[in-house]
Amino acid sequence: AQSVTQLGSHVSVSEGALVLLRCNYSSSVPPYLFWYVQYPNQGLQLLLKYTTGATLVKGINGFEAEFKKSETSFHLTKPSAHMSDAAEYFCAVAAEGGYNKLIFGAGTRLAVHP
Amino acid sequence: SAVISQKPSRDICQRGTSLTIQCQVDSQVTMMFWYRQQPGQSLTLIATANQGSEATYESGFVIDKFPISRPNLTFSTLTVSNMSPEDSSIYLCSVAKGVDTEAFFGQGTRLTVV
Numbered sequence: 001a002q003s004v005t006q007l008g009s010h011v012s013v014s015e016g017a018l019v020l021l022r023c024n025y026s027s028s029v030p031p032y033l034f035w036y037v038q039y040p041n042q043g044l045q046l047l048l049k050y051t052t053g054a055t056l057v058k059g060i061n062g063f064e065a066e067f068k069k070s071e072t073s074f075h076l077t078k079p080s081a082h083m084s085d086a087a088e089y090f091c092a093v094a095a096e097g098g099y100n101k102l103i104f105g106a107g108t109r110l111a112v113h114p
Numbered sequence: 115s116a117v118i119s120q121k122p123s124r125d126i127c128q129r130g131t132s133l134t135i136q137c138q139v140d141s142q143v144t145m146m147f148w149y150r151q152q153p154g155q156s157l158t159l160i161a162t163a164n165q166g167s168e169a170t171y172e173s174g175f176v177i178d179k180f181p182i183s184r185p186n187l188t189f190s191t192l193t194v195s196n197m198s199p200e201d202s203s204i205y206l207c208s209v210a211k212g213v214d215t216e217a218f219f220g221q222g223t224r225l226t227v228v
Contacts, residue, residue, distance in 0.1 A: 090157065099215070100210035104156045107156050
C-alpha cells in the first residue's frame with residue numbers, strides 16, 4: 001500500500017534562505033507524486049507533480065522537487081524563501097489504481113522570518 | 115482548472131445532529147472525492163463519489179455515518195450524521211476532470227461540533 005512520510009512537522013527559515021521540505025514515499029507501483037500548499041483558511045493548491053520522465057520537476061512560485069527512486073524521496077526545494085511562502089505543505093502519492101485519489105503526508109508547516 | 119464551491123464554509127452544530135455539505139463545480143468532472151482534515155492533521159480520504167451509484171468508502175468510513183450523493187457530473191453532497199465532537203474537522207471536496215488528470219480542491223467546510 002502507498003504511504004507518505006514528511007520529516008519535520010515545522011520548518012523555520014530566514015527570508016532569502018534555502019527551503020528544503022522532506023518527503024519519502026512507499027509505493028508498490030511506480031508512483032505519481034505531488035506537492036500541495038495550503039495557505040491559512042484556504043483550500044489546497046497544486047505546486048508540482050511527478051508522473052514519468054524528467055526526475056527534476058519545476059512548479060509554481062519557484063519551487064521544484066526531485067524524484068529519487070533509489071531513496072524513495074521527493075523533497076521540495078526553493079532557493080530563496082519569501083515571506084509569502086509561509087504555509088502548510090503536503091506531499092502526496094496517488095493511491096494504487098488512481099491518479100487523483102491521493103494519500104497525504106502529515107504536512108510541514110513552513111515559517112519564514114525576516 | 116476547475117472552480118469548486120463548497121457550502122457552508124463553516125458551521126457550528128450540536129452533537130447528535132446532521133450536516134449536509136455541498137460541492138458544486140463550474141464544469142463537468144469525472145472524479146469527485148471527499149476528504150477530512152482533523153485539527154492539526156493531514157487529509158484523509160473518506161470516499162469517492164460515484165455518479166448515479168453508491169459511493170466507494172475508504173477503510174474506517176461507512177455510509178451510515180457519511181452518506182454521499184452525486185446526482186450529476188457537477189454536484190455532490192456529503193452528510194455528517196449523528197455528529198459528535200470528534201467529527202470536528204475540515205471537510206474538503208476534490209475533483210478531477212479525467213481519470214488521469216490532476217485533482218483540484220475546494221476551500222473546505224470547517225465543522226465544529228459542540
